[in-house]
Amino acid sequence: MEPGSIDAWAAPRISPGRRFPTAQIDATLTAGTPPTVMTAPLLVLDHDWHRSRAHLRGQRMRPPPLVAAGCDLVHDAERGRSVAVGGLAVIFGTFPATVEELRALAKSRLHLGEQQARELDAVFSNRLLAVWAWLPTRRQDLYLEYDRATGEDHLWLIGPGEGQHQMIDPSEPGDLDDSLLEALVLNGAAHWGGAGGLARLVERHGRQPLLVAAQVADHLEHHPRDPAATLDLARTAWPWLSTQDEAGWATISGNEHPWVQVQLGRLALRLGMLRAARLLLSATGAHEGLLGGAHIAPIALFDLAQACEALDDVIAAEQAFARYVAARNHDADAWRRLLFCRLRLGRFEVAEEGLRRYRGCGGKDEDLALQLVAAIVRGRWRLTERANVAGFLAPRLATTAALLPETLIDGALRRGPAEPDLRQRLRSAVAGLPAAAAAAALLTAPVLAELRADDQRTEIAATIAEVAVKAGADSGAARAAAESLVGSCA
Structure with a gap:
């Protein structure tokens, strides 16, 4: 297959026998006649093909980027x-970067080989070829009609609203070439032609930020x-980027296209530049406002959530995970992480639904318990966050609650000083509690923390006792266990 040809195409959709009046025409379209003066497309704008794209534009959704009919x-x-x-086909694997390329595509049968063209006979055996190219930032279609009989082509900008159109002089494309190149990138990797494409x-249009950012996205x-190799690619456009200094990354924020910022933010995250990643990936919000959200890869939202989570920006992490699961609602790991964020924030009113969705995606209680223990053992959550998570989850993980106390004790011993009798002291502290309550108490306890003041010990003991009671313990046993735990950890 020649470079630039399509990689795949949809089977033609045939609408047999349907006829529609032509738009206003000032001269008869026959071979050998003078150039035609037209004010509107021959395929009238209230035709189903135009109206379906207008509907998608109106709903801030993305029409198929390149369509021929x-x-x-x-x-x-x-x-x-x-x-x-006749027939309609969605074209993949190619997209025009300029107005002249769009015209050349139409006149060359989209650069298809003979066999491919035969399979799209319902599109190419007709006198007129119509082509729609989607311009996402404008929320318009660049629409072309090519008459094989006369060799003439005509161009219109259609939209954003239904019926809105403007005829374009191809000899004066204005900023349409920039819009087409931007559309080529934003419409997705299926149109890039891989790293070679x-x-x-880049060779034809220079190291424009959008093209280099597309190379970054493709390499990632x-x-x-x-x-590191992806960073080398990014440095061809932004040579000051470094793994040693996050300040250089910050200069990109607000100074490049939002899509560019998102791709560089994803790279920064993988290089461990968490603050730079959060800053640049926050452009997903601007990107969503600019393009209606249709062109944001969900992985960018997940990456933003991860960066915020790693920086303990729980509110922003919760918001980003929520946006991600709205787009990818079968990701159990994302639902688990969203659940943890919401519990840490005390958002119990939506936590039950989050747990249900996690399980509905195939998430296992055993995995949830182990992830919970791992998060607690890392010791980054505040006491109130531990209390929220433990108090909610421990009684709901009944099948695995019995495994949690020993696992938590093991984790505490790995983090703390080697005290021969500490394991037994911790076991004894929760021995009188049901398994779920024991797990909740251990999850809440600031194991091996430095408790310097009596009032601090009292406050922590009260919190542990409250959580243990919520998890099913008798209030007296819960208070005794809490005091014993605090004493063991002091």
């Missing part, structure tokens, strides 16, 4: 001239374990 002009003595529609685009996708 075949039409014929039919002359009838009674009804006059009309347009008979992006390299050719195909070489996720080699962020």
